[in-house]
Amino acid sequence: MGDIAEDETTFYSNAKDYWKEIPPTVDGMLGGYGSISSIDINGSKAFLQKFLGVRNSYVSQLREEGEGKTGTGCALDCGAGIGRITKRLLLPLFKTVDLVDVTPEFLDKAKSYLGEDSKRVGNYFCCGLQDFVPEHGRYDIIWIQWVIGHLTDIHLVEFLQRCQKALQPYGLIVIKDNVSYEGVVPDELDSSVCRDLEIVHRLVGRAGLRIVYEEQQKNFPKEIYQVHTLALR
Ligand SMILES: C[S@@+](CC[C@H](N)C(=O)[O-])C[C@H]1O[C@@H](n2cnc3c(N)ncnc32)[C@H](O)[C@@H]1O
Incomplete structure (x- = not known):
């Protein structure tokens, strides 16, 4: 991917065209790997509960370090698709989800x-993350899963900076995504890139964010990319 504006326009419009043709199902969201959705959600739940839980040792440790418990008021699901994550992870834990x-x-x-619980959805924003400006101070959690590869480096850094401004006190940005073994691997089919972990760390640093906690998702099929979850603020 070059820095030329035309390349960038094509990068985004090709991705848009790709997703327009994908069926609105869990399998569609996961590129045919619908069967891993439960493992993914359970891993995410355990990850999030480290920060939200009332009685757990990780929250106690964070308190000792002067960090408070993350609130459960409002979450933002970025690149939400049909709401696979909103339905099973975010709506059960937060009062409102955008x-x-x-x-x-x-x-x-x-x-x-989303069924009955869609009553607790605050907003459905139809917008590319490269253009999206989340409301200042609104969110306890900003969940960004399987979508950062659709943003250029600069747009990712700028989006993360806007997300930081949109956090509540002790709020967290969570990135959960594929990481490549080495370098940037382009995917022509859906017009995205897969970055290695070092590059992701560098971009997070450029955004002025600190990695609070990080882990690798376990029990995914061997043939897919490793998936890492990073909590940032
Ligand atoms: C692999 S799916 C993941 C969906 C959801 N995060 C999940 O895990 O079920 C990628 C999603 O990102 C969306 N997407 C692609 N490019 C985007 C962009 N630039 N801004 C916002 N969403 C985008 C697609 O429409 C699609 O819903």
Whole structure:
């Protein structure tokens, strides 16, 4: 991916065209790996509970370090698709959840897919993350999963900076995504890139964020990329 504006426009429009053709299902969200959704959600739940839990040793440790417990008021699901994560991870833990995604068909589907609990969705924002400005101070958790590869380096850094401003006190940004073994691996099919962990760390640092906690998702199929979860603030 070069820095030329035309390349960038094509990078985003090709991704948009790709997702427009994908069925609004869990399998569609996960590129045919719908079967790993439960492992993913359970891993994410255990990860998040380290920060939200009332009685657990990690929260006690954070307190000792002068960090407070993350609130459970409002979460933002970035690149939310049909709301797979909103439904099973965020709505059960937070009072209100907002969704943002570039594909209008997915957000339309989310309204029925989320069922009764969709009453607690605050906003469905149809927007590319490269253009999205989350409301200042609104969110306890900003969850960004399987979408950072659709942003250029500069847009990712700038988006993370806007996310930081959108956090509540003790709020967290969580990135959960594929990491490559080495370097930047382009995917022509969906117009995305997969970065290695060192590059992701560098971009997070450029955004002025600190990694509070990080772990690798366990028990995913061997043939797919490693997936890492990073809590940032
Ligand atoms: C691999 S799916 C992941 C969906 C969801 N995060 C999940 O894990 O179920 C990628 C999602 O990112 C969305 N997307 C792609 N490019 C985007 C962009 N620039 N801004 C916002 N959303 C984007 C697609 O529409 C799609 O819903």
